[in-house]
Amino acid sequence: xxxxxxxxxxxxxxxxxxxxxxxxxxxxxxxxxxxxxxxxxxxxxxxxxxxxxxxxxxxxxxxxxxxxxxxxxxxxxxxxxxxxxxxxxxxxxxxxxxxxxxxxxxxxxxxxxxxxxxxxxxxxxxxxxxxxxxxxxxxxxxxxxxxxxxxxxxxxxxxxxxxxxxxxxxxxxxxxxxxxxxxxxxxxxxxxxxxxxxxxxxxxxxxxxxxxxxxxxxxxxxxxxxxxxxxxxxxxxxxxxxxxxxxxxxxx
Amino acid sequence: xxxxxxxxxxxxxxxxxxxxxxxxxxxxxxxxxxxxxxxxxxxxxxxxxxxxxxxxxxxxxxxxxxxxxxxxxxxxxxxxxxxxxxxxxxxxxxxxxxxxxxxxxxxxxxxxxxxxxxxxxxxxxxxxxxxxxxxxxxxxxxxxxxxxxxxxxxxxxxxxxxxxxxxxxxxxxxxxxxxxxxxxxxxxxxxxxxxxxxxxxxxxxxxxxxxxxxxxxxxxxxxxxxxxxxxxxxxxxxxxxxxxxxxxxxxxxxxxxxxxxxxxxxxxxxxxxxxxxxxxxxxxxxxxxxxxxxxxxxxxxxxxxxxxxxxxxxxxxxxxxxxxxxxxxxxxxxxxxxxxxxxxxxxxxxxxxxxxxxxxxxxxxxxxxxxxxxxxxxxxxxxxxxxxxxxxxxxxxxxxxxxxxxxxxxxxxxxxxxxxxxxxxxxxxxxxxxxxxxxxxxxxxxxxxxxxxxxxxxxxxxxxxxxxxxxxxxxxxxxxxxxxxxxxxxxxxxxxxxxxxxxxxxxxxxxxxxxxxxxxxxxxxxxxxxxxxxxxxxxxxxxxxxxxxxxxxxxxxxx
Numbered sequence: 001x002x003x004x005x006x007x008x009x010x011x012x013x014x015x016x017x018x019x020x021x022x023x024x025x026x027x028x029x030x031x032x033x034x035x036x037x038x039x040x041x042x043x044x045x046x047x048x049x050x051x052x053x054x055x056x057x058x059x060x061x062x063x064x065x066x067x068x069x070x071x072x073x074x075x076x077x078x079x080x081x082x083x084x085x086x087x088x089x090x091x092x093x094x095x096x097x098x099x100x101x102x103x104x105x106x107x108x109x110x111x112x113x114x115x116x117x118x119x120x121x122x123x124x125x126x127x128x129x130x131x132x133x134x135x136x137x138x139x140x141x142x143x144x145x146x147x148x149x150x151x152x153x154x155x156x157x158x159x160x161x162x163x164x165x166x167x168x169x170x171x172x173x174x175x176x177x178x179x180x181x182x183x184x185x186x187x188x189x190x191x192x193x194x195x196x197x198x199x200x201x202x203x204x205x206x207x208x209x210x211x212x213x214x215x216x217x218x219x220x221x222x223x224x225x226x227x228x229x230x231x232x233x234x235x236x237x238x239x240x241x242x243x244x245x246x247x248x249x250x251x252x
Numbered sequence: 253x254x255x256x257x258x259x260x261x262x263x264x265x266x267x268x269x270x271x272x273x274x275x276x277x278x279x280x281x282x283x284x285x286x287x288x289x290x291x292x293x294x295x296x297x298x299x300x301x302x303x304x305x306x307x308x309x310x311x312x313x314x315x316x317x318x319x320x321x322x323x324x325x326x327x328x329x330x331x332x333x334x335x336x337x338x339x340x341x342x343x344x345x346x347x348x349x350x351x352x353x354x355x356x357x358x359x360x361x362x363x364x365x366x367x368x369x370x371x372x373x374x375x376x377x378x379x380x381x382x383x384x385x386x387x388x389x390x391x392x393x394x395x396x397x398x399x400x401x402x403x404x405x406x407x408x409x410x411x412x413x414x415x416x417x418x419x420x421x422x423x424x425x426x427x428x429x430x431x432x433x434x435x436x437x438x439x440x441x442x443x444x445x446x447x448x449x450x451x452x453x454x455x456x457x458x459x460x461x462x463x464x465x466x467x468x469x470x471x472x473x474x475x476x477x478x479x480x481x482x483x484x485x486x487x488x489x490x491x492x493x494x495x496x497x498x499x500x501x502x503x504x505x506x507x508x509x510x511x512x513x514x515x516x517x518x519x520x521x522x523x524x525x526x527x528x529x530x531x532x533x534x535x536x537x538x539x540x541x542x543x544x545x546x547x548x549x550x551x552x553x554x555x556x557x558x559x560x561x562x563x564x565x566x567x568x569x570x571x572x573x574x575x576x577x578x579x580x581x582x583x584x585x586x587x588x589x590x591x592x593x594x595x596x597x598x599x600x601x602x603x604x605x606x607x608x609x610x611x612x613x614x615x616x617x618x619x620x621x622x623x624x625x626x627x628x629x630x631x632x633x634x635x636x637x638x639x640x641x642x643x644x645x646x647x648x649x650x651x652x653x654x655x656x657x658x659x660x661x662x663x664x665x666x667x668x669x670x671x672x673x674x675x676x677x678x679x680x681x682x683x684x685x686x687x688x689x690x691x692x693x694x695x696x697x698x699x700x701x702x703x704x705x706x707x708x709x710x711x712x713x714x715x716x717x718x719x720x721x722x723x724x725x726x727x728x729x730x731x732x733x734x735x736x737x738x739x740x741x742x743x744x745x746x747x748x749x750x751x752x753x754x755x756x757x758x759x760x761x762x763x764x765x766x767x768x769x770x771x772x773x774x775x776x777x778x779x780x781x782x783x784x785x786x787x788x789x790x791x792x793x794x795x796x797x798x799x800x801x802x803x804x805x806x807x808x809x810x811x
Binding site: 098155 | 546547564568575580648650659660
């Protein structure tokens with residue numbers, strides 16, 4: 001459902017994403033992991049058609065995001081890493097506007113808006129301007145906007161930021177149901193527990209390249225960490241700070 | 253306490269230091285703005301000097317009138333300072349992003365008060381001080397006050413600026429106690445802009461051009477003479493004026509300086525006490541959001557119905573832009589200034605001395621026709637810079653939604669173009685109709701003016717949009733900042749070039765007619781082919797300057 005072929009993006013001399021090849025089938029939650037600055041957000045923005053790759057291509061449902069954006073984006077729902085939305089629209093207006101961008105209007109959209117706001121306990125805020133929403137409420141609203149047009153592919157960058165425990169649980173449940181009904185979800189996250197519990201397949205990006213790819217078992221094999229948890233595998237692959245580094249900082 | 257005060261101010265000082273580092277376009281922009289500022293400053297200095305010289309020609313009454321003018325000027329500045337202090341204090345005491353970090357740190361409350369008061373003082377008064385410099389220099393030059401006058405002025409102006417900053421901070425504290433901070437900002441923005449608008453309108457309606465007419469300036473002097481005696485003895489502006497004019501007239505009285513300094517010191521103490529007692533409570537209150545519930549009014553429903561024939565995506569984009577514009581006080585309140593600008597412009601045309609014994613001077617009308625075209629074109633370009641140029645930048649951080657949606661670039665461009673071009677064209681045509689009616693131009697010229705302004709509006713909307721796409725300002729905190737960028741300046745230069753070209757292609761076929769009366773011969777009427785050629789050439793130029801930027805910007809968005 002999502003195909004990345006030789007995906008590359010450079011910012012001047014810096015290569016943010018260096019030739020990533022991945023194929024994500026339908027009915028799958030794909031977890032994208034990686035340290036800060038590894039190239040996750042850039043990859044997701046290229047998949048969503050916001051950034052144009054310098055080389056390679058992205059296919060959504062068989063359609064190239066940049067060659068046939070209308071067809072590719074028609075099945076896409078995107079949640080960015082930071083919940084920036086139009087502050088001067090109400091929650092309902094934002095969802096109506098989003099539905100309009102996907103060519104949907106009328107009573108079905110109104111019913112869908114109410115369903116989504118009800119799901120996230122946002123109904124009392126339906127006619128309030130977004131500028132009055134808290135960070136978590138904005139995150140719920142953006143997830144709703146990604147779902148309002150019933151997409152087949154969800155691309156989500158850091159979904160848990162600002163969500164309370166109940167909403168986080170709801171999100172996981174929602175994502176599993178979405179995939180069970182034929183959807184495909186690509187979730188980029190720093191929450192390893194979320195990836196471990198939810199993702200069917202995972203990939204670790206490090207310095208713009210695919211450092212590991214597969215199921216949790218595959219990742220254990222690739223990191224030569226038999227029986228290890230995802231945290232240990234992740235640290236081994238990305239080679240983060242050592243215990244000695246931490247000791248040095250705290251001893252000062 | 254002084255160390256903490258310095259630490260609290262250091263982020264601002266470092267930011268100023270970082271910004272002061274030049275580089276490429278930034279230096280060019282500063283030089284341009286600096287040159288423009290110097291030009292305006294010199295214009296003010298020249299105007300005030302001329303006014304003072306005229307007033308001093310009136311025996312006995314002259315110095316009194318000069319003192320009166322200074323007192324009125326300082327009173328107006330006190331009003332502006334008070335308003336800008338209210339807004340600046342709201343920002344520095346309640347809305348600044350670093351406040352949660354400062355509030356959670358173990359810092360002295362008095363240091364916080366002084367640091368935020370300093371920020372309020374600087375941001376509310378630097379522009380007024382710059383405006384005041386030509387006034388001070390003019391008074392010093394005309395009255396030959398010497399260096400002593402600057403010393404007295406500086407001693408008087410420090411408390412003069414400090415008093416409204418302290419009062420503004422205290423009033424803001426009380427305002428936030430009643431309204432949430434966001435609502436207070438909306439109210440203050442509206443009040444400030446409306447005040448500036450009324451001030452500009454008032455100044456224009458006083459018809460200052462009469463000063464160059466000896467008969468009329470005599471009337472004005474008589475009028476001003478009626479305003480004898482201090483009009484506002486309880487205000488710091490009057491004390492400042494008394495200290496300054498007292499020195500200039502040789503009767504300097506230190507009492508006024510003492511009064512200013514003691515009042516400022518007393519108010520700072522009272523302000524600090526109020527801050528100590530109420531700030532914590534008011535800051536907590538400021539964190540509460542205002543009730544932002546939106547109700548659909550009949551006007552909105554009618555607007556939605558009006559747009560209903562449009563395709564869904566275009567309609568939604570236009571509705572979104574209209575809603576976000578009219579719900580943002582910093583945006584829609586600019587329309588007040590626009591209305592003032594239009595009224596002043598129409599009034600200027602209305603009072604033009606182009607009639608002689610009620611008989612229209614035909615040759616003069618032709619010249620004024622082109623001047624009117626140039627000036628109204630410039631006004632339209634300025635409006636496009638303010639309202640159309642920022643439209644792409646304003647998408648800013650929300651661009652991800654449009655970028656990830658299946659909306660085509662052509663749809664986005666179409667909506668952005670027409671939401672700017674449609675109101676601009678309506679305004680342009682109305683302006684051309686009214687001003688040319690006042691000028692009493694021939695029907696042929698009226699048609700030419702209407703078509704030209706409409707075509708120019710479309711061209712300016714397209715160019716403003718295109719420059720906005722090429723020079724986006726996604727991080728700008730408010731829309732008014734966006735046109736002051738390099739892209740905004742380039743747009744204005746391009747628009748002025750477009751305007752000159754249009755005037756040229758109209759002037760060439762019509763030049764015989766324009767100068768016929770002026771050269772002493774019989775005034776002639778422009779014939780059909782001359783007007784027709786001007787019209788066709790105008791449409792060709794504007795057609796190109798509309799289409800080319802539109803297409804280039806669309807391609808840029810597609811890239």
